[in-house]
Amino acid sequence: MKESIRPQEEIIRKAMAVTMALFRVCLVVVTAIINHPLLLPRENTTVPEDEEEIIRKMQAHQEKLQLEQLRLEEEVAQLAAKEALEQVAEEGQQQQQQEAHAAWDLWSTLCMILFLIIEVWRQDHQDTPLPECPGGDEDELPGLGGAPLRGLALPNKATLSRFYDRCIRAATVDAARTREFVEGFVDDLLEALRSLCNRDTDMEVEDFIGVDSMYENWQADRPLQCRLFVPFTPPEPYCFHPELWCCSHPAPLDRQGYGQIKVGLAVGDAPDCACDKTKLGEDLLCLLHGRSPGAPPSCEVEDLLCARESPYLDAMQVMKWFQTALTRAWHRIARKYEFDLAFGELDSPGSLKIKFRSGKCMPFNLMPVIQCGDSDLYFVSHLSREPAGGGPASSTDWLLSFAVYERHFLRVTTKALPEGACHLSCLQIASFLLSKQRRLTGPSGLGRYHLKTALLHLLLLRQPADWKAEQLDVRLHELLHFLEKSLLEKKLLHFFVGNRKVSEAMGLPEAVRGAEPLNLFRPFVLQRSLYRKTMDSFYEMLKNAPTLIQEYSLHVPSDHASPPPKAVLS
Structure with a gap:
């Protein structure tokens, strides 16, 4: 019985397979018919062409976008590189500045120490004698040849002489x-x-x-x-x-x-008094000392x-x-x-x-x-x-x-100079200009004693024939140039201290003649503000000198022309 059932099942299975195959064929046929263009034509037959155009435009747009993206990426890369370079440069500059500041501080300290050592050595050990007395040549004066004095253009000889006669000589006629x-x-x-x-x-x-x-x-x-x-x-x-x-x-x-x-x-007592060596008695007084001998x-x-x-x-x-x-x-x-x-x-x-x-x-x-x-x-x-x-x-x-020695030196030197020599006139004019400048800007580190010291040095350096009256403008220019050079070097030696060129006939003590030279401008070495003020005042004085001389040579104010009042004794 089982054997009769199995063939039936086989037949049924084959029938169902045939049925499914026929269904699939029918489905394909129906689909083909539906999709056939002749059977159901499309409304717009240009769609494929439009699609190609759209695709082509989209491709072109895509290429543009890609190019723009590439350009933006390059710009971003360039900006990043530039910022990186700037940052590196700034860091390098800061590092260089720090190194430069450190090096500058180190060099400033070393230079200051070296400068102080040199100044102390120069003051303590330098023994530079003044130059030998030269002849009348301008070039033989050390450091004074050729270079023009900054900011100074003196008036001509006639104006300078008229200024001296009317303003200075007239104001000092009653000195005696x-x-x-x-x-x-x-x-x-x-x-x-x-x-x-x-x-x-x-x-x-x-x-x-x-x-x-x-x-x-x-x-x-x-x-x-x-x-x-x-x-x-x-x-x-x-x-x-x-x-x-x-x-x-x-x-x-x-x-x-x-x-x-x-x-x-x-x-001890004076050699001509014997009150302490002789028994005069307790009730006797020494007429010289006015006291009893041996009194405390x-x-x-x-x-x-x-x-x-x-x-x-x-x-x-x-x-x-x-x-x-x-x-x-x-x-x-x-x-x-x-x-x-x-x-x-x-x-x-x-x-x-x-x-x-x-x-x-x-x-x-x-x-x-x-x-x-x-x-x-x-x-x-x-x-x-x-x-x-x-x-x-x-x-x-x-x-x-040294005021008494200075007076004696000027008196002796004047006797050896030509009649009407201009050395004191130079000093008077320079002193007059300095006095007027002080009234404008106040006192500075330059004083009248420095002017006189400079003149004494020039008197020792110059031959007597160089101080004739007609050479007033040349010698005045030389005096101011000597002062400028001394100010720039911060060095003006005292005329008598350590100056072996001064004659022994002056009678200076040997301890003073053999001492170390004394620099009158030594305060300028460490007092920078005083030195700066002095230099500004000096150059302003030179700048104002021509105008001042011109004005005073034409008109003399009353405070320079009137004599002092007469004293009345009862």
């Missing part, structure tokens, strides 16, 4: 009369001072000594002002023992030119104007003593005169001013000084405010003044 009056009054004042002093306890005042421009005949400004030294000594048995900076251990740079004055007992000193060192707990003379104490003594002396003789006397500057002990009833004033300077041994060197407690940029470090430091 002024000196005569001031000297007579000071004689009377000092005599009154001596009469008030106690011989056993007070300082002894000697006769005055005239110094500076009024006694060297180159005073250029008004009012005419006399400057007088008044030496003083301590009472017996004391004496002064000056200590120069060049005679002891090496002094600091800021103390060169200064010294100290020690107050002590004298080594009548005052202590502290009472002799010394610094506190020091044997050295104190400039402030001397200033107070001198001002008090002058005030007492004036009150003693004031009734004899028809004018008043007052102090001009509070910080200068002897700056005095005579006030006439008419309102006019006559200033003069009476300065307490101490003689250095047997020489003509004097220690001064206070000088005028010039030159700027320097001053004593202590009240026991006294400045050494």
